[in-house]
Amino acid sequence: MDDLIAEIEPMIPALRRYARGLLHDAIGADDLVQDCLERVIAHWHRRRNDDARAWVFTILHNLAINRLRQASHRGQHLAFEDINEDVLAHRPTQEDGLARSEIMSAVNKLPEEQRSVLLLISVEDLSYAQVAQVLAIPIGTVMSRLSRGRERLRQILQNPTAFNTRAGSHLRRVK
């Protein structure tokens, strides 16, 4: 189990970050990471995937998607007021030129399938091939979701009020 700790422990901050990006609810996100780690411990010696990082993110992503589906099935709202207020309080920095509150609320307006690709690539630094593995989709689909996600995010940031409802796939087009 020492190899497990050595490989998995450094990933935990990133797993929490990704879970929070998908679920918005800090407690729910940590529950999800806990569930994920339990599975990792239970299946560690039987895993077929050599890429531990992609394997663990796959487990976490699938758990998150199940959770989101359950929630939408019950018509339950997933709170996104839960974004850490400290995060929102920060002013834009020279380098990024965008207030954190702006980017955080904009990314929440993306459909889930674009949001997960964007977070895995831009924030978690997974390679395109790893993302294809995690989401079980062809790499071409990863690229087209990345492209649509980035473009949509750009439009939302340009004109936030046009996208005020957070709708899965019903975002209004600006043009």
Added chain:
Amino acid sequence: MTDSPITEDDLHAYVDGVLNDTRRAEVTAYLEKHPEIADRIQSYSVQRAALRSGFDPIAEEPIPTKLNLRHMIDAPRQNRASSWRAVAAAVVLLFVGGSGGWYMHDMVASPSEGVAALAKEASDSFATYASDTQRPVEVRADNMVQLVDWATERMGRKPILPDLSKSGYRLMGGRVVSTPHGAGLMLMYDNDQGTRLVMLTRPMAVDQNRTMVPHSEGKVDGWTWASNGMGYSLVGSLPSDALHPLANDIRRQGMEPV
């Protein structure tokens, strides 16, 4: 230089810094010739940096104890059921064991959080609104659909409107109230003697499931609990013993599928 035309994929790989040197030089040259596309790609790079700095503080938080791998490996498997499974088990237990087996979350909340905070908020609502002779409720009970829609929109969860008529209490109506933990729904009931009760319900971030506890503040008594992420607090100027069966009734109605 290669001859292959620049693709949209190349542009994203450029943003993500994963092109080889040759291709990167080609994309750079291309962008210099196409300022409009360069603007778009520049804004993707800004996005990428902003996303990272926006999400990074989460990764810098200390790891909660429940995510400590060493504890998880040492702990017996059955102790590691995640909370939602435990909740499901508790719901089953509740039905099997009648009023027995209520699940108690092993989370210690500070007084400003969780059910302790909710109890305080309910007492405050009671103090403000139950004594109001002008307009104790904003939406009257004959407009229940509007009340439910309003509360659902503000809280993000559909509330229940418990029926206490068997105990002689009639729903007067309610209003959305502000709490330090977001919007809540206050419902007010009265009986034929004009005794008023207030029930406050709101989504819970802390204490998502919590066994029922009594509390008392001056002449106002109450019972507060949480179930499946929603908190409930029933308060009134009644003895605690008289409120308890009403609170139990509300809790039971909250368990029924809506």
